Amino acid sequence: xxxxxxxxxxxxxxxxxxxxxxxxxxxxxxxxxxxxxxxxxxxxxxxxxxxxxxxxxxxxxxxxxxxxxxxxxxxxxxxxxxxxxxxxxxxxxxxxxxxxxxxxxxxxxxxxxxxxxxxxxxxxxxxxxxxxxxxxxxxxxxxxxxxxxxxxxxxxxxxxxxxxxxxxxxxxxxxxxxxxxxxxxxxxxxxxxxxxxxxxxxxxxxxxxxxxxx
Ligand code: ADP
Ligand code: AMP
Numbered sequence: 001x002x003x004x005x006x007x008x009x010x011x012x013x014x015x016x017x018x019x020x021x022x023x024x025x026x027x028x029x030x031x032x033x034x035x036x037x038x039x040x041x042x043x044x045x046x047x048x049x050x051x052x053x054x055x056x057x058x059x060x061x062x063x064x065x066x067x068x069x070x071x072x073x074x075x076x077x078x079x080x081x082x083x084x085x086x087x088x089x090x091x092x093x094x095x096x097x098x099x100x101x102x103x104x105x106x107x108x109x110x111x112x113x114x115x116x117x118x119x120x121x122x123x124x125x126x127x128x129x130x131x132x133x134x135x136x137x138x139x140x141x142x143x144x145x146x147x148x149x150x151x152x153x154x155x156x157x158x159x160x161x162x163x164x165x166x167x168x169x170x171x172x173x174x175x176x177x178x179x180x181x182x183x184x185x186x187x188x189x190x191x192x193x194x195x196x197x198x199x200x201x202x203x204x205x206x207x208x209x210x211x212x213x214x
Contacts (some may be wrong), residue, residue, distance in 0.1 A: 001024060001026060001079075001080040001108050001109075001212070002080050002081060002083075002100075002105065002106070002107050002108050002109075003017075003020060003026075003080070003081070003082040003083065003107070003108060003109045003110075003111060003212075004082075004083045004086075004087070004107055004109070004110040004111070004186070005017050005082065005083065005084045005085075005111055005113060006110055006111065006112040006113070006179070006182055006183060006186070007112055007113035007114065007115065007197060008115060008117070008120050008172060008175045008179075009120065009124070009168070009171045009172065009175060010115070010120040010123045010124045010127065010163075010168070011113040011114070011115040011120065011197045012113050012115065012123075012197050012201060012204060013084045013085065013113055014028075014030060014032075014084050014085075014136055015136060015142075015201055016111075016113060016201070016204060016205060016208055017030065017082045017083075017084035019201075019205050019208075020082045020205075020208065020212075021082050023209065024080075024212070025079075026077075026079060026080045026081050026082060027076050027077055027081045027082070028081075028082050028084060029068070029071055029072065029077070029081050029082065029083050029084065029086070030083075030084040030085050030086075030134065031059075031064055031067065031068055031084075031085045031086040031088075032084070032085045033084075033134045034067055034071065035049040035050075035053060035059060036129075036131055036134075036160075037134075039053075040131055040132075045063065045067070048063060049063065053161070053162050054161050054162060054167070055167065055170065056162055056167040056168070056169075056170030056171040056174060057170070057174060058088055058089065058174060058178060061089060061091050061092055061095075064086065064088075064092060065092055065095050065096075068083075068086050068092075068096070069095075069096075069099055080108075087182060088178065088179045088182075089178050089179065089182075090181055090182065090185060093182055093185055093186075106191075107186070107189070107191055108191060109191055109193055109211065109212065110182070110186035110189075110191050110192050110193070111193050111194075111195060111208060111211065112183055112192060112193070112194045112195070113195055113197035113204065114194055114195065114196060114197050114198075115197040115198055116198070117172050119198055120168070120172060121165070121168055121169075121172075123138065123141075124163045124165075124168045125159075125163070125165060125168075126138045126139040126140055126141070127159070127160070127163050128144070128148075128157040128158065128159060129157065129158055129159075129160050129163075130150035130152065130153060130155050130156075130157055130158075131155070131158060132150065132153050132155040133150060133152050133153040133155070135150050135151070135152045135153070137150075137157060141201070142201075144157060193211045195207040195208055195211070
């Protein structure tokens with residue numbers, strides 16, 4: 001099963017992708033997590049990506065597509081995966097489509113987690129991230145057991161640089177211009193499913209599993 005999560009930054013793609021990955025035993029592939037791991041490790045890719053990420057801009061397709069194609073070519077992805085944060089542009093989607101087509105494969109579902117901009121701004125300010133293991137929390141909706149500390153790996157939680165209010169508005173503008181057109185792209189392919197992402201995360205997940213198991 002190959003699944004793409006679509007939706008604005010902060011819509012809950014990562015939250016749902018992790019739940020899908022756990023339930024169906026497929027890897028959660030987040031280009032954002034891959035970039036953040038590279039930033040943390042001080043790699044060349046990380047240094048280049050950070051310049052764009054901190055401004056709320058997309059990392060150029062040339063950098064992004066390669067890391068994603070390398071990742072999904074790994075062994076653990078052979079029975080499927082859930083992509084979170086990729087594709088974010090039409091050219092990225094086209095490259096993915098072509099690469100899958102050459103293997104006789106295709107995306108089974110593109111799930112759009114639909115949340116209006118007003119809700120997004122509130123959510124992002126409350127998001128706390130663990131840069132070590134990629135776990136995500138929310139100070140109101142999903143608090144860690146111990147304030148500021150990751151439940152999974154015990155590292156310190158941070159407000160991501162790109163979740164600061166001045167950057168969130170840029171990210172939303174970029175989303176509407178460059179990423180939202182993917183909704184039509186996948187609709188035309190007959191794989192688009194939309195869920196109401198404003199509901200409680202368990203209800204959003206129930207809506208997604210109903211789609212995947214229909
Ligand atoms: P994305 O991967 O789309 O950027 P996240 O999954 O990281 O978004 O979610 C953004 C923030 O909103 C996180 O702090 C997360 O804990 C919280 N969140 C996710 N889904 C919901 C929901 N249905 N209701 C309330 N808060 C949510
Ligand atoms: P995310 O963790 O998915 O919110 O991604 C954080 C940031 O990483 C984005 O705002 C972009 O700067 C960058 N990024 C992640 N995935 C992509 C992608 N597919 N294309 C371009 N930039 C990306």
